[in-house]
Amino acid sequence: MNFETFIDLHTHSNASDGSFSPSQIIELAEQKGLSVVALTDHDSVNGIDEFIEAASKKGLVTAVPGVEFSASFQNTEVHILGLFVDYKSESLSKMLFEIRENRKKRNLLIIEKLRALNYEINYDELMATAGNDCNIGRPHFARILIEKGYFTTVQEVFDKCLKRGATAFCSRVLPKPREAIDEIHKAGGLAFWAHPVFRRDDEKHYVRKAVKRLISMGIDGIEAFYTSYTPEQHKLIYDTAIENNLLVCGGSDFHGRNQPAIELGTGFGTLKVPYSVYENLMVHKATAQVIT
Ligand code: AMP
Ligand code: MN
Ligand code: MN
Ligand code: MN
Numbered sequence: 001m002n003f004e005t006f007i008d009l010h011t012h013s014n015a016s017d018g019s020f021s022p023s024q025i026i027e028l029a030e031q032k033g034l035s036v037v038a039l040t041d042h043d044s045v046n047g048i049d050e051f052i053e054a055a056s057k058k059g060l061v062t063a064v065p066g067v068e069f070s071a072s073f074q075n076t077e078v079h080i081l082g083l084f085v086d087y088k089s090e091s092l093s094k095m096l097f098e099i100r101e102n103r104k105k106r107n108l109l110i111i112e113k114l115r116a117l118n119y120e121i122n123y124d125e126l127m128a129t130a131g132n133d134c135n136i137g138r139p140h141f142a143r144i145l146i147e148k149g150y151f152t153t154v155q156e157v158f159d160k161c162l163k164r165g166a167t168a169f170c171s172r173v174l175p176k177p178r179e180a181i182d183e184i185h186k187a188g189g190l191a192f193w194a195h196p197v198f199r200r201d202d203e204k205h206y207v208r209k210a211v212k213r214l215i216s217m218g219i220d221g222i223e224a225f226y227t228s229y230t231p232e233q234h235k236l237i238y239d240t241a242i243e244n245n246l247l248v249c250g251g252s253d254f255h256g257r258n259q260p261a262i263e264l265g266t267g268f269g270t271l272k273v274p275y276s277v278y279e280n281l282m283v284h285k286a287t288a289q290v291i292t
Pocket of ligand 3: 068079194195
């Protein structure tokens with residue numbers, strides 16, 4: 001019998017700003033019948049050991065080690081996904097550690113700004129929500145402010161306080177895309193531009209222009225399947241990949257209960273990332289190894 005299976009190459013665990021542990025993500029992936037799942041925590045590979053071990057127990061799900069970098073790019077931020085990275089690479093760990101230290105400094109500044117705006121919030125509450133202090137992200141701030149009744153939705157907190165330009169926004173020191181891409185390559189991984197059309201209105205123009213810059217920095221592919229894409233956006237990214245001879249990846253950006261509308265694998269319900277996407281990446285990796 002020949003039936004198609006689906007995959008998810010973009011997920012977050014409680015090693016960053018997701019609410020599920022790495023092994024719970026594997027368990028959920030098994031329940032949903034996904035064949036391949038990548039763990040791509042923000043600025044951290046600390047969950048990968050547990051993730052791979054959990055997957056190897058039953059052997060139903062192939063676990064891909066990954067990471068998601070935020071990078072500063074032309075007055076804005078782009079996200080770079082690394083897939084198939086050697087998560088034990090010392091150089092990668094060192095870079096991620098520095099990024100997390102800068103994140104901590106940023107978080108302290110956000111607390112100060114929020115308190116000055118009369119929102120009661122402290123570091124201990126953030127620690128309790130996030131589980132440890134190296135993975136605190138803006139979604140944790142949002143959760144606390146909602147629990148305290150200041151807001152009703154995550155989006156509302158971001159719009160009022162946390163997004164770029166909002167009252168409590170603080171930037172953090174970020175790597176350049178080239179640095180993230182180089183580090184992913186050094187760790188043997190493939191580098192992808194994540195969700196290129198996330199929260200933008202000038203998307204066509206932006207994608208076509210920005211992709212050229214990212215190609216010059218060594219990007220291998222772009223995320224062509226993503227929870228929030230409209231069919232037009234999916235087509236835009238897919239066409240951009242083909243026109244530029246880029247690889248494609250795709251996933252839900254699952255965050256567990258921290259973004260409850262997004263389901264593992266299926267996103268808002270209709271996302272389907274075919275197994276052939278993974279197969280193609282494997283073929284590419286095998287060919288690249290033969291050539292180099
Ligand atoms: P941080 O890593 O602390 O800067 O937080 C980034 C995370 O916050 C992203 O991964 C999203 O989950 C969420 N986020 C960022 N910008 C927005 C926004 N404008 N609206 C809602 N959520 C956002
Ligand atoms: Mn996130
Ligand atoms: Mn992202
Ligand atoms: Mn993500």
